Amino acid sequence: MVSKLIIAACCATLAFAAQPPQKIFPYATVQEDLPNGLRLVTVPTDYANIVAAFIVVQTGSRNEVEPGHTGFAHLFEHLMFKGTEKLSQARYNETLNRIGAASNASTSDDFTVYHTTFSKEDLATVLMMEADRFQNLKYSEPEFKTETLAVLGEYNKNSSNPFRKLNEVLTDTAYDRHTYKHNAMGFLKDIQDMPNQYGYSLKFFDRYYRPEYTTIIVVGDVKPKAVRELADKYWAAWKHGSYQPDIPAEPPQEGPRTGHVDWPQQTLPIVTIGFKGPAYTDSAKDTAALDVLSMLAFSPNSDLYQKLVIQEQRADALNASAPSSVDPSLFTISARVKKAADLAYVQEQVLAAIKTFQEKPVDAARLDAARRRLRYEVALSMDNSETIAEIVASYVALRRSPDTMNKLFEQYASLTPEDVRQAAARYLVEAHRTIVTLTGVTLTGSGGDR
Amino acid sequence: MRLLAPLLLLAAGAPAQIRTVPLPSKSPLVTFRIVFATGSASDPAGKPGLAYLTAMMLANGGTADLTYKQLVDAFYPMAGGVAAQVDHEMCTFSGSTHVDNLTGYYKLLRGMLLTPGWRADDFKRVQDDAINALKVGLRGNNDEELAKEVMYANLYEGTPYGHYPGGSVSGLEKITLDDVKEFYRSQYTQNHLILGIAGGYSQAFLDNMKKDFRKLPENAGFQPRITAPRQIDSTRVAIVEKDTRSVAYSIGFPIAVTRGHPDYAALLLVSSYLGQHRMSSGLLYDRMREQRGLNYGDYAYIEYFPRGMFLMEPQPNLARQQQIFQLWIRPVEPPTAKFALRLALFELDKLCREGLSQEAFERSRGFLTKYVNVLTKTKRAELGYAIDSAYYRMPQYNDYLKTHLAGLTLDDVNRAIKTHLRSKRLVISIVSRNGEDLKRQLASEDASPMTYNSPKPPAITEEDQTVEKWPLNLRAADITVKPVAEVFQ
Numbered sequence: 001m002v003s004k005l006i007i008a009a010c011c012a013t014l015a016f017a018a019q020p021p022q023k024i025f026p027y028a029t030v031q032e033d034l035p036n037g038l039r040l041v042t043v044p045t046d047y048a049n050i051v052a053a054f055i056v057v058q059t060g061s062r063n064e065v066e067p068g069h070t071g072f073a074h075l076f077e078h079l080m081f082k083g084t085e086k087l088s089q090a091r092y093n094e095t096l097n098r099i100g101a102a103s104n105a106s107t108s109d110d111f112t113v114y115h116t117t118f119s120k121e122d123l124a125t126v127l128m129m130e131a132d133r134f135q136n137l138k139y140s141e142p143e144f145k146t147e148t149l150a151v152l153g154e155y156n157k158n159s160s161n162p163f164r165k166l167n168e169v170l171t172d173t174a175y176d177r178h179t180y181k182h183n184a185m186g187f188l189k190d191i192q193d194m195p196n197q198y199g200y201s202l203k204f205f206d207r208y209y210r211p212e213y214t215t216i217i218v219v220g221d222v223k224p225k226a227v228r229e230l231a232d233k234y235w236a237a238w239k240h241g242s243y244q245p246d247i248p249a250e251p252p253q254e255g256p257r258t259g260h261v262d263w264p265q266q267t268l269p270i271v272t273i274g275f276k277g278p279a280y281t282d283s284a285k286d287t288a289a290l291d292v293l294s295m296l297a298f299s300p301n302s303d304l305y306q307k308l309v310i311q312e313q314r315a316d317a318l319n320a321s322a323p324s325s326v327d328p329s330l331f332t333i334s335a336r337v338k339k340a341a342d343l344a345y346v347q348e349q350v351l352a353a354i355k356t357f358q359e360k361p362v363d364a365a366r367l368d369a370a371r372r373r374l375r376y377e378v379a380l381s382m383d384n385s386e387t388i389a390e391i392v393a394s395y396v397a398l399r400r401s402p403d404t405m406n407k408l409f410e411q412y413a414s415l416t417p418e419d420v421r422q423a424a425a426r427y428l429v430e431a432h433r434t435i436v437t438l439t440g441v442t443l444t445g446s447g448g449d450r
Numbered sequence: 451m452r453l454l455a456p457l458l459l460l461a462a463g464a465p466a467q468i469r470t471v472p473l474p475s476k477s478p479l480v481t482f483r484i485v486f487a488t489g490s491a492s493d494p495a496g497k498p499g500l501a502y503l504t505a506m507m508l509a510n511g512g513t514a515d516l517t518y519k520q521l522v523d524a525f526y527p528m529a530g531g532v533a534a535q536v537d538h539e540m541c542t543f544s545g546s547t548h549v550d551n552l553t554g555y556y557k558l559l560r561g562m563l564l565t566p567g568w569r570a571d572d573f574k575r576v577q578d579d580a581i582n583a584l585k586v587g588l589r590g591n592n593d594e595e596l597a598k599e600v601m602y603a604n605l606y607e608g609t610p611y612g613h614y615p616g617g618s619v620s621g622l623e624k625i626t627l628d629d630v631k632e633f634y635r636s637q638y639t640q641n642h643l644i645l646g647i648a649g650g651y652s653q654a655f656l657d658n659m660k661k662d663f664r665k666l667p668e669n670a671g672f673q674p675r676i677t678a679p680r681q682i683d684s685t686r687v688a689i690v691e692k693d694t695r696s697v698a699y700s701i702g703f704p705i706a707v708t709r710g711h712p713d714y715a716a717l718l719l720v721s722s723y724l725g726q727h728r729m730s731s732g733l734l735y736d737r738m739r740e741q742r743g744l745n746y747g748d749y750a751y752i753e754y755f756p757r758g759m760f761l762m763e764p765q766p767n768l769a770r771q772q773q774i775f776q777l778w779i780r781p782v783e784p785p786t787a788k789f790a791l792r793l794a795l796f797e798l799d800k801l802c803r804e805g806l807s808q809e810a811f812e813r814s815r816g817f818l819t820k821y822v823n824v825l826t827k828t829k830r831a832e833l834g835y836a837i838d839s840a841y842y843r844m845p846q847y848n849d850y851l852k853t854h855l856a857g858l859t860l861d862d863v864n865r866a867i868k869t870h871l872r873s874k875r876l877v878i879s880i881v882s883r884n885g886e887d888l889k890r891q892l893a894s895e896d897a898s899p900m901t902y903n904s905p906k907p908p909a910i911t912e913e914d915q916t917v918e919k920w921p922l923n924l925r926a927a928d929i930t931v932k933p934v935a936e937v938f939q
């Protein structure tokens with residue numbers, strides 16, 4: 001059975017007004033399902049010549065349910081470039097090279113995305129090559145083993161950044177059972193053991209590289225009918241799978257937790273605070289309310305940022321991110337301070353600011369300003385087909401449809417100051433809190449012990 | 451065909467005429483790139499970082515009318531802001547707005563650039579941030595960038611490029627607010643200014659903008675003479691010692707080729723053949739990562755490319771009169787460090803001796819001819835490239851490059867390799883733990899055999915026998931070891 005849905009049919013310009021809210025995603029979009037479960041989303045834009053193809057596989061570190069096998073979704077991001085019987089890795093690369101395509105991939109907690117940006121005349125070539133590797137990937141054990149070393153190299157190049165280590169420790173401390181306990185890179189010990197896991201890698205591919213996990217997003221100088229014909233031609237034979245991961249539910253956290261990282265080098269101290277938040281939702285207000293809370297309480301125009309970073313100058317960075325994942329994830333706040341002696345003070349100030357937001361509804365004018373900002377952020381970022389595809393991919397990763405974005409923005413539009421207060425009171429609670437600090441061997445920053 | 455860069459408007463004789471690069475369109479967005487053709491090469495002696503601090507004061511401080519908080523509040527609902535980028539010859543202020551907010555956004559931008567607030571508390575914060583960017587950011591958090599910047603500073607020692615564009619810790623500490631005001635007064639002038647604007651603005655808007663910027667002084671007080679670096683007589687190595695997991699390399703030497711040089715397209719093709727960031731088709735990527743699993747990737751560039759690890763493509767408005775050829779070898783595991791260096795130099799030597807094959811030439815040319823469209827896929831980038839073309843006084847970049855690539859032959863490329871590239875007399879910088887131990891290893895010609903976790907094809911194992919003994923020609927005296935705390939101090 002073929003379903004077809006025209007999602008938005010407003011004109012393909014970026015014009016909008018804050019009131020009344022129009023759909024945030026301004027492009028006419030065609031969403032279709034092939035009989036094998038593969039989803040195709042086509043978004044014609046008025047940016048000439050260029051096409052971006054983003055293929056979202058709804059498999060990320062969240063799907064790594066077996067102990068000792070963290071990092072495999074990310075490893076696949078690498079292995080997928082290893083070629084097939086028909087198109088060796090060298091020929092795949094040569095073809096991309098010949099057509100001047102920019103191609104890459106990335107992995108997060110919930111999904112892996114493979115993306116290629118190219119000239120419109122090469123659409124058939126790209127969809128054919130992608131179809132081939134998604135269905136017929138083939139790599140030998142020696143090739144596999146060598147690629148695991150490139151993954152270790154990636155870990156190594158990331159490892160000089162203390163924020164990465166801090167986040168690793170934060171999720172490891174905050175979670176007991178759910179796979180959000182580890183990040184997309186995986187635990188170092190599992191990365192080091194990857195060369196011995198060739199057999200497991202074949203199983204992983206067989207489970208997750210299936211049409212029901214996959215959505216192809218084609219954005220740019222294209223016609224939906226032609227894209228559909230190419231999808232039918234190259235992707236229709238891909239077989240539906242049957243695997244459903246048993247992702248463990250995280251039991252409720254029953255008290256505050258703490259952790260600490262001794263960083264072996266000189267750095268400024270950092271405190272990061274995570275609260276167990278909800279799963280992504282656009283049918284209720286929770287995600288939208290926490291998102292707006294993160295802006296109002298911790299962004300550069302917030303009272304707390306102005307106090308700690310601009311006036312007192314005790315911190316040089318303060319930021320927060322609201323949960324936006326398939327399963328319940330963390331609302332995190334991080335601050336980097338200039339003097340170790342101020343670490344506790346800054347932490348107290350963050351917690352005090354949260355208390356204020358829990359007790360008193362925000363000013364309605366500030367809520368409106370945040371809403372306007374969210375809409376203009378989207379409008380400003382949608383200035384080329386590749387970025388539009390990237391934005392669509394991030395929503396497809398959650399709900400397999402670009403309309404997800406419109407639904408979330410409808411929630412932003414409906415928020416009241418009381419909604420934001422309630423979200424702060426419900427989720428940013430002590431019992432569900434994890435605080436991790438990081439300090440270096442000595443303080444060497446400026447504005448502190450200088 | 452020699453297309454001129456989009457309307458580089460030079461006045462007929464009037465020194466006060468302002469250079470503009472306009473790219474009008476029907477877009478609902480307006481993008482600004484306002485470039486002052488001055489930068490850290492103009493830092494006075496003893497005060498490296500002055501150009502950087504000045505730009506950061508403008509971008510991250512208040513205006514005469516608005517405190518920084520008021521400025522942040524005003525930008526907030528527009529999702530607006532102004533970013534600053536400082537290099538040796540350019541300070542760039544960039545930002546975008548929706549046409550709904552054009553008037554309000556521009557008023558803030560104009561205030562920031564033309565009537566800065568110069569408040570002491572803003573200065574203290576911006577100065578702290580600049581020092582921490584060096585002490586914590588560059589030294590502490592990013593070994594690859596550190597290796598690259600140390601290599602640049604060593605290569606250009608004694609010239610106006612001989613310091614990091616972000617300055618040095620002691621230089622930044624010495625700089626006062628009065629120094630910043632003086633740098634602004636003498637360098638932010640009409641003859642340094644290039645006004646870049648793209649998107650849905652009107653001609654009247656641009657005319658008014660030009661009128662506003664005529665309030666700046668007409669001519670700059672000081673312009674450095676950009677000189678070529680001193681000749682490099684033999685390879686020299688700087689090891690930066692820090693407690694880190696892996697070993698990062700940057701390798702380079704000066705070239706006489708900048709954008710607009712007759713050999714630019716040929717050398718760009720060669721660097722693309724060797725590899726560009728995150729493209730899996732490059733030679734070094736294949737030889738070092740894909741075949742041998744040494745690291746995450748390896749690339750080559752013929753222009754300055756800061757912050758590369760965060761970017762798919764180089765950013766515009768880093769134009770320089772002097773450029774270098776550089777290899778970017780991503781961090782390797784310490785036991786393979788010596789072999790990795792040998793392999794990089796072996797491949798460079800092979801390239802210099804043998805050049806490209808006809809097939810590799812055709813492939814790289816085909817790639818670049820199309821890839822140039824990807825480079826300028828956003829209005830931001832298109833505007834940036836147009837400004838660079840204005841600065842280099844060359845035609846519009848895409849057409850220029852496509853035309854020159856189309857006219858290239860394999861002989862042209864291989865001649866350019868012979869003329870400009872080399873595998874000896876290099877400047878190498880390394881970020882590693884156990885610096886003295888690495889120094890001892892590199893100063894010895896002892897073999898550095900590779901072992902792998904899986905069988906390799908005979909072609910690789912045979913080649914390894916050559917690579918593991920590849921002469922480094924380094925004496926202990928050519929290698930310095932410096933603790934990270936002393937770098938950019």
